Amino acid sequence: MEELQGRTVVVKFGGNAMVDPSLHRTFAQDVVELWHAGLRPVVVHGGGPQISAMLDRLDLEVRFEAGLRVTTPETMDVVRMVLTGRVQRELVGAINAHGPFAVGLSGEDAHTMTAVRRPAWVDGRPVDIGLVGDIVSVDAATVRALLEQGRIPVVSPIARGADGEVYNVNADLAASALAVALGAERLVVLTDVEGLYADWPHSTQVVERLTAAELDGLLPELASGMLPKMEGCLRAVRSGVGRAHVLDGRVPHAVLRGVFGEKSPGTTVVPDTLPVREGAGA
Numbered sequence: 001m002e003e004l005q006g007r008t009v010v011v012k013f014g015g016n017a018m019v020d021p022s023l024h025r026t027f028a029q030d031v032v033e034l035w036h037a038g039l040r041p042v043v044v045h046g047g048g049p050q051i052s053a054m055l056d057r058l059d060l061e062v063r064f065e066a067g068l069r070v071t072t073p074e075t076m077d078v079v080r081m082v083l084t085g086r087v088q089r090e091l092v093g094a095i096n097a098h099g100p101f102a103v104g105l106s107g108e109d110a111h112t113m114t115a116v117r118r119p120a121w122v123d124g125r126p127v128d129i130g131l132v133g134d135i136v137s138v139d140a141a142t143v144r145a146l147l148e149q150g151r152i153p154v155v156s157p158i159a160r161g162a163d164g165e166v167y168n169v170n171a172d173l174a175a176s177a178l179a180v181a182l183g184a185e186r187l188v189v190l191t192d193v194e195g196l197y198a199d200w201p202h203s204t205q206v207v208e209r210l211t212a213a214e215l216d217g218l219l220p221e222l223a224s225g226m227l228p229k230m231e232g233c234l235r236a237v238r239s240g241v242g243r244a245h246v247l248d249g250r251v252p253h254a255v256l257r258g259v260f261g262e263k264s265p266g267t268t269v270v271p272d273t274l275p276v277r278e279g280a281g282a
């Protein structure tokens with residue numbers, strides 16, 4: 001707890017864990033609680049299910065390849081509208097019920113996130129997934145300035161390209177890139193399962209703790225949504241983030257339990273150099 005004073009914690013609030021409005025409220029309480037405890041929380045939000053619901057309503061195609069949404073220019077308009085126009089606003093509102101904390105921004109703002117078009121392969125063959133971005137640089141100055149002012153930044157996972165395009169970025173990877181740029185102590189990724197299951201799709205065995213090297217070996221076997229999530233955790237701990245947690249966002253106050261609990265629930269990824277201690281506050 002002491003070691004977290006003044007440290008930055010990037011929390012990714014995922015689309016599937018955020019469909020229940022009561023979870024928005026408890027999530028917002030947790031984030032404000034982190035702030036009151038002297039940490040510097042930064043929220044990166046998802047909204048995949050909300051984007052898909054809107055695409056359905058508009059009769060537009062919903063398609064994922066390798067866990068990433070196939071994004072046409074038309075899809076991109078909807079992604080921007082739903083993420084920054086709706087999901088981000090809802091979260092900012094839920095946090096600001098506790099005081100003037102949250103300020104929303106998009107990764108596009110002030111060149112916070114810059115991306116290039118991300119190539120994708122399915123079964124060894126290249127597939128065109130359109131305007132999906134991979135973040136190549138983060139300018140964290142705006143987020144830092146907000147933190148210095150005592151605010152809680154709430155960031156949408158959208159990036160601009162040096163080519164002038166706007167890219168749809170997977171929210172787990174956006175959170176990871178921002179955590180690295182901020183030199184965050186923790187990356188907390190909320191999702192709609194207990195953590196990483198070792199025996200997927202049977203879902204009975206949660207992997208409690210993994211080193212970066214262990215996760216690296218596992219990555220090629222991972223399916224769909226877990227792939228960008230675990231890739232994000234790996235990139236983060238390999239680039240200086242103290243540890244990364246994947247937690248069940250359906251459980252109220254998962255964030256507080258993950259950050260302050262004696263033993264974090266879910267899956268914790270630690271850097272290779274950290275000694276693995278039995279039962280230590282993972």
Ligand SMILES: Nc1ncnc2c1ncn2[C@@H]1O[C@H](COP(=O)(O)OP(=O)(O)O)[C@@H](O)[C@H]1O
Pocket residue numbers: 014015016017046048190191192193195196197198200222223224225226229
């Ligand atoms: N090994 C695994 N362990 C846990 N979940 C897995 C695994 N492999 C695939 N999944 C799927 O990944 C999903 C989480 O990813 P995703 O739907 O993108 O979540 P979110 O909206 O929280 O980002 C789970 O609901 C589960 O269906």
Ligand SMILES: CC(=O)N[C@@H](CCC(=O)OP(=O)(O)O)C(=O)O
Pocket residue numbers: 013014015016045046047048049051067068069079132133157168169170171172
């Ligand atoms: C490229 C890509 O797949 N982008 C995601 C961005 C939102 C997201 O990641 O939301 P969740 O965290 O709720 O899944 C999408 O369009 O769904």
